[in-house]
Amino acid sequence: MKKLIAAILVAAAPLFLAPQASAQVQDARGFVDITQVESWFSDEPTIEVNIRGALLNLVAEASRFEDPELADMLRRLKAIQVRGFDLSGVNDDLLRRSGDLGRSLESKGWETIVRVRDDGDYVQMYLLADGDVIEGMVVLAVDEYDDEAMFVNIVGEIRPDQIGRIGRKFNIGALEDR
Amino acid sequence: MATSFEHPHDAAWFDLRIESYIDGELPEAERALFAERLLHDAELRRQVALAERVSLSLAAVERPLCSEEMVARVEAISQGVSGSGSGMRILSQRSPRVTPLRLLRWPVGIAACAALSLMVIRGIGGFPETTDTVLDPASETYTQAEIDAALVEAKFALAVVSDAGRHAGTTVREAVIQRHLVRPVNTKLENTVFGARAPTN
Numbered sequence: 001m002k003k004l005i006a007a008i009l010v011a012a013a014p015l016f017l018a019p020q021a022s023a024q025v026q027d028a029r030g031f032v033d034i035t036q037v038e039s040w041f042s043d044e045p046t047i048e049v050n051i052r053g054a055l056l057n058l059v060a061e062a063s064r065f066e067d068p069e070l071a072d073m074l075r076r077l078k079a080i081q082v083r084g085f086d087l088s089g090v091n092d093d094l095l096r097r098s099g100d101l102g103r104s105l106e107s108k109g110w111e112t113i114v115r116v117r118d119d120g121d122y123v124q125m126y127l128l129a130d131g132d133v134i135e136g137m138v139v140l141a142v143d144e145y146d147d148e149a150m151f152v153n154i155v156g157e158i159r160p161d162q163i164g165r166i167g168r169k170f171n172i173g174a175l176e177d178r
Numbered sequence: 179m180a181t182s183f184e185h186p187h188d189a190a191w192f193d194l195r196i197e198s199y200i201d202g203e204l205p206e207a208e209r210a211l212f213a214e215r216l217l218h219d220a221e222l223r224r225q226v227a228l229a230e231r232v233s234l235s236l237a238a239v240e241r242p243l244c245s246e247e248m249v250a251r252v253e254a255i256s257q258g259v260s261g262s263g264s265g266m267r268i269l270s271q272r273s274p275r276v277t278p279l280r281l282l283r284w285p286v287g288i289a290a291c292a293a294l295s296l297m298v299i300r301g302i303g304g305f306p307e308t309t310d311t312v313l314d315p316a317s318e319t320y321t322q323a324e325i326d327a328a329l330v331e332a333k334f335a336l337a338v339v340s341d342a343g344r345h346a347g348t349t350v351r352e353a354v355i356q357r358h359l360v361r362p363v364n365t366k367l368e369n370t371v372f373g374a375r376a377p378t379n
Binding site: 051074118124150 | 332333337339340344
């Protein structure tokens with residue numbers, strides 16, 4: 001009987017802790033309320049990704065055998081958020097709004113590591129670091145040729161070289177087709 | 179707890195049979211012993227009452243669905259078959275003191291407790307709502323398909339970041355380093371070298 005009660009407590013404990021863990025994601029320094037960009041567009045996002053908490057752990061575990069390095073990186077993350085929008089019909093305020101968002105991040109301690117505007121491409125990358133540990137990354141990418149805007153926020157312990165190395169293995173086009 | 183009731187079986191013997199007693203699965207002789215002990219043992223009565231409440235709570239919980247794959251794996255384990263290529267292997271037999279019924283109760287009980295806990299959490303508004311319309315953390319379970327889809331989405335996000343970084347690096351290399359550093363230096367060198375070697379004829 002005592003074992004049964006113990007089993008109940010053991011089985012239930014992670015579930016009772018889950019809300020607290022989920023709330024902590026939004027309290028994390030690297031977390032950005034990416035939903036604010038949705039008001040910039042009249043249409044719904046074409047790409048919407050929210051992976052956090054238990055699901056992120058499951059995803060990390062699912063990739064453990066296929067790609068241990070990816071699993072290792074995902075285990076140290078707290079959330080992955082993506083919003084993609086079709087640019088057709090978007091007002092001209094997008095770049096100004098992106099600039100405002102960038103300045104807002106900078107005022108909160110984020111560091112601008114890339115800001116490129118080149119022939120229809122507009123890329124901004126921001127990092128939030130605590131010492132040598134990067135706690136958050138934000139990427140704002142606008143591609144006027146493809147009429148596409150992408151906003152990404154990765155929360156958690158980040159190693160940019162690892163993201164670059166792992167990300168290169170994935171072909172965006174192939175993934176979009178799935 | 180003090181009691182004057184003497185019995186050849188110790189407290190552990192009764193403790194192990196509480197669930198079977200509640201479920202009416204004890205042999206008649208043991209059931210009679212148990213019922214007699216209940217009359218005199220307040221602690222045992224308390225344990226039985228608690229077990230009955232747990233049993234009723236679990237009975238009221240919606241049974242979690244088990245995937246066909248999981249059923250197949252459990253069946254393979256129960257038959258002592260090592261799954262071909264599945265990575266499963268039976269390392270040892272369980273203690274003969276543990277009855278098959280008890281073996282079955284543990285996973286069922288734990289799964290039911292998990293479902294009960296989820297219902298409680300959802301009832302008190304535990305998981306905060308998100309704007310995610312694709313995968314909601316408030317979902318009590320994730321199917322393998324949902325996890326696979328989330329993995330693809332995670333890869334996509336990493337690919338976007340990697341692609342943006344690569345594009346920015348290329349732009350910086352071509353528009354800044356090449357244009358403002360490499361080419362001017364090359365031009366300067368060419369002018370210097372070839373200017374010095376200018377034909378004299």
